[in-house]
Amino acid sequence: MTETPAILVTTRQGGIAILEINRPGSKNSMSNDLLAAMAAELRALRHDDDIRAVIITGAGGTFCAGADITGFDTLRDAALLGAREEFGGTFWSDLATFPKPVIAAIEGLALGGGCELALACDIAIAGESAKFAVPEVKLGVIPGAGGTQRLVGAVGKSKAMAMLLSGDFRTADQACAAGLIAETVPDGEARAHAVALAQRIAKNSPLAVALAKDAALRALETSLSQGLEHEKRNFHIAVRSADCHEGQSAFLAKRAPAFTGK
Known part of the structure; x- marks a missing residue:
């Protein structure tokens, strides 16, 4: 009997967990099963002190071509009954509240839910031939996983509206210039660049x-004055920590710090 390939492949590289979407036959489109598997991984990694950062990527040269539209019938039926069923269950809230850095390593297509996934990550790096779009209006629907909200925060109202209302594609260079992604790299190198960045992050105090x-994300949700108060709170937590003492001691002794996250 042939074993069914896993739809999500998780590997570890030092203090980094790499979650690879593995549905290349459907261009790594999102299904409820896939998102449930990703949610379970995030819940486990949240409490794993050995993991300092997470990378989300896709197999077969494609990041994610969006939601599997064959699942729309279930959502439509639920909506007609007055329910507000969440596509993917708890995945999007698990990702939004995940305390460790999450980096999207993007090759190929990041469309619809795939673009929303890139926006929901903390940092996104893309190969130069990657394409981005939120084309839901072409299917008579709108983004439902934070795309309307996060896209405005990432690129500003005018650029976001142009993408959301037309469904047009953006190149990786256009996405980078707009602020949708952090960096464009040669094709095939997004994962390697994401790993290198995650390794640099992992050397810092967790x-x-x-x-x-936490403080940076608060800037997207509150006024400047509230954000500054939250930043001050977090600063005082950090400055009282053992990691702060270790960082100062290591700097003065000209040695590498041994951070513990406490």
Whole structure:
């Protein structure tokens, strides 16, 4: 009997976990089963102190071509009954509240839910031939996993509206210039660049990294004054930590710090 390939392949590289979407036959489109598997991995990795960063990527030269539209019937039926069923269950909230850095390593297509996944990650790196779009309006629907909200925050209202209302594609260079992604790299190198960045992040205090991520995300949800108060709170938590003492001691002794996350 032939074993069915896993739809999600998780590997570890030092303190980095790499989650690879493995549905190349459907261009790594999202199904409820895939997102449930990703949610379970995130819940496990959240409490794994050995993991300092997570990379999400796709197999076969494609990141994610969006939601598997064969699952739309279930959502439509639920909506007609007045329910607000979440596609992917808890995955999107698990990702939004994940305390460790998450990097998207993108090759090929990042469309619809794939573009929303890139936006939901903390950092996105893409191969130069990658393509981005939120084409849901072409199917008579709209983004439903944070795309309308996060895209405006990433690229501004005018650029976001142009993408959302037309469904047009953007190249990796256009996406980088707009602020949708952080960096464009040669094709085939997105994963390697993401790993290198994750390794640099992993050398830092995990507590400070988590507090910095938390404070930065707060900027998207609150006023400047509220964000500054939250930043001050996180700063005082960090400055009282053992990692802060270790970082200062290591700097003065000209040695590499041994951070513990405490």
